[in-house]
Amino acid sequence: MPSTYDKDIQSYNFEELTSLIESLGEKKFRAKQIYEWIHVKLVSSFDEMTNLSASFREKLKEDYILSLPEIVRFQESKEDGTRKYLFKLRDGNMVETVFMRYHHGNSVCISSQVGCAMGCKFCASTLDGLERSLTPSEMLGQIYQVIKHTGERVSNVVVMGMGEPLTNYDNLVRFIELFTDEHGQNISQRNLTVSTCGIVPNIIKLADLKLQITLAISLHATTNDKRKEIMPVANTYSLDKLMDACKYYFDTTGRRITFEYALIGGVNDTAEDAAALARLAGPLSAHINLIPVNPVVERGFTAPDISATMAFKNKLEKKRINVTIRREMGRDIDGACGQLRRRHIGG
Numbered sequence: 317m318p319s320t321y322d323k324d325i326q327s328y329n330f331e332e333l334t335s336l337i338e339s340l341g342e343k344k345f346r347a348k349q350i351y352e353w354i355h356v357k358l359v360s361s362f363d364e365m366t367n368l369s370a371s372f373r374e375k376l377k378e379d380y381i382l383s384l385p386e387i388v389r390f391q392e393s394k395e396d397g398t399r400k401y402l403f404k405l406r407d408g409n410m411v412e413t414v415f416m417r418y419h420h421g422n423s424v425c426i427s428s429q430v431g432c433a434m435g436c437k438f439c440a441s442t443l444d445g446l447e448r449s450l451t452p453s454e455m456l457g458q459i460y461q462v463i464k465h466t467g468e469r470v471s472n473v474v475v476m477g478m479g480e481p482l483t484n485y486d487n488l489v490r491f492i493e494l495f496t497d498e499h500g501q502n503i504s505q506r507n508l509t510v511s512t513c514g515i516v517p518n519i520i521k522l523a524d525l526k527l528q529i530t531l532a533i534s535l536h537a538t539t540n541d542k543r544k545e546i547m548p549v550a551n552t553y554s555l556d557k558l559m560d561a562c563k564y565y566f567d568t569t570g571r572r573i574t575f576e577y578a579l580i581g582g583v584n585d586t587a588e589d590a591a592a593l594a595r596l597a598g599p600l601s602a603h604i605n606l607i608p609v610n611p612v613v614e615r616g617f618t619a620p621d622i623s624a625t626m627a628f629k630n631k632l633e634k635k636r637i638n639v640t641i642r643r644e645m646g647r648d649i650d651g652a653c654g655q656l657r658r659r660h661i662g663g
């Protein structure tokens with residue numbers, strides 16, 4: 317079976333790689349070796365695959381591509397050790413990736429697209445629209461390069477950087493398959509979170525795969541009208557439809573959903589908002605992650621102060637909702653999504 321990923325050998329799954337290697341007249345165990353070079357030893361060239369013959373390496377080099385994204389810039393927070401990377405892809409496009417240290421292990425936040433088409437009013441990633449989607453190998457490459465650069469293990473990955481992963485569905489699913497494959501990094505699906513603004517048909521498709529990943533929904537508003545004001549995707553998929561899809565996801569996979577809620581002063585932070593949010597989350601046993609909005613100057617949104625944020629949280633807790641306030645990481649190094657890239661390309 318030929319792979320749909322053509323020359324991009326890092327996006328081949330184990331089965332596809334095996335049939336490729338056999339079709340080239342090589343023994344099956346070579347596939348295991350190559351898969352290990354790519355996904356465990358994290359090489360960025362065929363030349364590093366020293367247990368293959370020189371002629372076989374040459375043959376692979378002629379027909380396939382293998383590289384990791386290039387680090388163009390990296391910043392490290394003095395406050396918490398968070399690292400933010402700006403990567404250049406093979407075609408010159410740039411994406412951002414963030415490395416965060418938590419008590420329970422290291423976490424990497426990756427981008428799924430160059431830019432974004434969703435147009436959320438509070439988000440810097442979408443200001444210049446969508447350039448293109450990332451391939452599975454470009455999503456993996458961000459993590460692999462961070463592992464190599466830090467020399468540390470990565471235990472959690474969140475697909476919460478630039479882009480809308482559920483509009484890059486096939487590549488996302490292949491990425492999950494490769495990253496969790498026992499022949500590669502062998503990370504548990506439970507350590508992977510995918511965040512979406514609410515692409516309803518693909519939430520349902522994803523549910524049917526019955527993966528054990530965590531699905532995070534960027535909710536940010538509790539009525540459809542208010543959601544439409546800040547998230548254009550609500551014009552296509554209503555809040556009701558989104559909630560139905562969330563219920564389907566929870567019922568089908570047994571995995572609790574996370575609602576992300578960026579608190580924006582004067583926009584979605586009233587007592588009624590808290591009550592409505594509790595009504596949405598309660599029946600789903602959903603976890604709520606409150607994010608004091610990262611101010612984006614272009615939009616003029618600011619976060620409520622700390623006491624208003626705590627009051628909002630307390631209102632949810634009184635309704636027995638499981639809620640956390642997202643710790644701000646790397647505040648001193650262009651925290652919010654898409655900011656580093658914008659600064660670099662002069663947006």
Ligand code: SAH
Nearest residue numbers: 438439476479480511512513534576609610
């Ligand atoms: N497109 C996906 C994933 C990328 S955005 C999604 O919408 O979920 C990752 C998270 O960061 C989303 O919850 C998004 O709404 C949030 N976000 C974007 N800009 C932000 C800002 N300025 N402040 C706080 N959160 C922001």
